[in-house]
Amino acid sequence: MNINSEPKESILFIDDEKSILDVVSEYFLTKGYVVFTANNGLEGIEIITNHKIDCCFTDINMPVMNGIEFAEKLRSIDNTIPIIIITAYPSFNTTLQTLKNGVVDFLVKPAKLTQMEICLTRVLRERKLFIKNILLNKEVKHGKKLKRINAELFNKIEEIETLNKIMSDVAEIRASDDVYQKLVSLSSEITHADNASFYIYSEVLKKPKKIAYFSLQKQDSPLNSSSDKNLNVKDNLITIIHKIFSTQTPVISPNNDDKIVHGSDINYFMAVPLKIVNKIFGVLTVSSSNNIFSKQKLYYLSFIAEKASYVIENMALYEHINQGIITTLKAFVKAIEVRDPYTKEHSNRVTQIAVLLGTALNCSEEEIDILRIAGPLHDIGKIGIRDQILLKKGSLTSKEFAKIKEHPDIGADIIAQLIVWDEHQLIIRHHHERYDGSGYPGKLNKKNIPFLARILSVADAHDAMASDRAYRKSLEKDKIIKIITNCSGSQFDPQVVTAYLELCRINKIVF
Ligand SMILES: [Fe+2]
Structure with missing residues (x-):
């Protein structure tokens, strides 16, 4: 090896004549090449497998594995390594056969070292070009592939975005929409x-x-x-x-x-x-x-x-289920009202007034719908109260009153068991709260009481006073208005009372 320069390419020489191998080794080592030698094709293949080889010179007639078999085997391992055949007996058949297997040149024995060197230089130069070409081709193919993958990816992203948009837009459709x-x-x-x-x-x-x-x-x-x-x-x-x-x-x-x-x-x-x-x-x-x-x-x-x-199917099912549940619950309320003739139709009247108040107070359509459903059910918790207490003519003992006070919670819990109606539960649970915080069951005050419950509370009180009860006759219009006005800010939300008084003034609320 030429010690003054970087090692050149690695060359493999295969020949069963040791003297030939010695001569070529010495010559090409001095020219700076890395030199490997093998006595037959099989040894050559072993070297190829374990080392980086840039070019092979091989004899044809050798024991174990001849040059033609070697060329064939090498081609299956790495088809970029050029093979130069050195043979004493080149025939047309051998030439043809070896050319198929990556043999790029023939030299006739005895080959001159300078002739071998010229041939090697040319073959290595061609190999460099060949490899460069392969790399370029790979790059082009890779580039095209990348472009295609990019386009596919872009289409996929666009598709996912479109499908997501469809899903979110469709999911936003409400039963009240067109x-x-x-x-x-x-x-x-x-x-x-x-x-x-x-x-x-x-x-x-x-x-x-x-x-x-x-x-x-x-x-x-x-x-x-x-x-x-x-x-x-x-x-x-x-x-x-x-x-x-x-x-x-x-x-x-x-x-x-x-x-x-x-x-x-x-x-x-x-x-x-x-x-x-x-x-x-x-x-x-x-x-x-x-x-x-x-x-x-x-x-x-x-x-x-x-x-x-x-969405349409769910809406239809929901509507159907809701209607079924509401019908059932209304039947419960009817059962309570049948037990207590004095409160007959009370829930429906309370609902009507609550809807009037809600509309006057600019409630949304959704809120009015909630009042329409929760209104008739607001006293559904009374289903669990015994007749002796519910229908008692005289005044209630504190124990009995405590029992009555359970009805908003029981009612809200009944609703909760049947369907997830948070808003409706809240109205039912809190329709006996007072604006000053002294009501039940939560002792909530002012804005802490759900707004629709504050509306229902006024409607409920109005109808209780405007209808006959077990223990008293209905009150006069002026008296009712006076009581509700006096309770503004203590029992009732002043805002709701104002709306109530206006509805009374224009005779929208009937006595
Ligand atoms: Fe009630």
């Missing part, structure tokens, strides 16, 4: 459609009937215009939608065999079924004059329909 209107506007937004519609099947008309419509344009849907062309398209569309009610299969148009809406103001169209409990309930459609709908958009539209169907 569900179908929200559905069509969301569909148009997600699919970039000009128009979106929702159809149900009209048993009366015996065909699909549009119940919601959304358009990006200010003007009416082209399908609502009465031009001949659009009337044709409209008929065609109704036919497609009608078909979906029986096939329950989504449609994307135009596609290869379906150009039904082609040539109108609506060039592109998609429709998907909306199923509830596996039965078709409606058809959701979108259309556009110049936005082509992809399969991805069809997937989004189907996803919207699927999520919306859960």
Whole structure:
């Protein structure tokens, strides 16, 4: 090895003649190469496996493993290492066979050392270019792959974001919203459609009937215009939608065999079924004059329909359950009122007045709904109180009164067992609290008492005084107004009392 310079490439010489190996070793070592030698192909393979080799010179005729077998084996291990054959008997067949196996040159024995060196320099230079080319190719392939992965990733992220938006928008739909209107506007937004519609099947008309419509344009849907062309398209569309009610299969148009809406103001169209409990309930459609709908958009539209169907189904179930529970609870209240004829219809009247007060006090629609449900049930806790106490004509002992005072808690607990109605429970639990904090069961005061409970408290007191009781007759209007006015700030919220007095003044509250 030339000690003055960095080691050059590593060369492997394979020959069964030791003298040849000695000569080439000495020569190439002095030229600065790292030299390995082997007596046959098998030894050569061992060296290749354990060392980095840049070029091989090999004899052909050798024991154990000859040069041709070596070349074949080496190619299967590393096809970038060039092989130069040195043989005394080059034949056409050998040449052809070895060329297939990565042999890049032939030298005839006895080869001159300088000739070998020239050949080596050339082969190594070509190898460098070859490796560079492979690396470049890999880089290009890698770059293309990266680009493709990036694009796929970007699409995936976009898809996840879209699906998330659909899920959160659909989840925000409330029973009090126009569900179908929200559905069509969301569909148009997600699919970039000009128009979106929702159809149900009209048993009366015996065909699909549009119940919601959304358009990006200010003007009416082209399908609502009465031009001949659009009337044709409209008929065609109704036919497609009608078909979906029986096939329950989504449609994307135009596609290869379906150009039904082609040539109108609506060039592109998609429709998907909306199923509830596996039965078709409606058809959701979108259309556009110049936005082509992809399969991805069809997937989004189907996803919207699927999520919306859960919401509609849940709303229907909830409504059904609620109605069932409310009917049951109202039956309980009726049972109490039947036991005590003096409080007959009391709960309903209290509810009516509470709703009047709530409306006058600018309560939201949701709050009014809560009053409507909780109002009739506010005394439901009395179901657990014995007749001797509930219907007692004389004054109550402190023990009996303590029993009566349990009814708000019992009532709220009954409600809690049946359904999660926090707001409703709060009204029922606190309808006997007093504004000054001396009420029951929580001894809450002022704003600590839920607002709707403060409203119900005034309505309850009013009706108790305005109706006959076991122990007294109903009071006069002026007397009731006077008592409630006097209790403003002590028993009642002054704000509610003000609203109550105004409703009395304009005769909205009947005595
Ligand atoms: Fe009560």
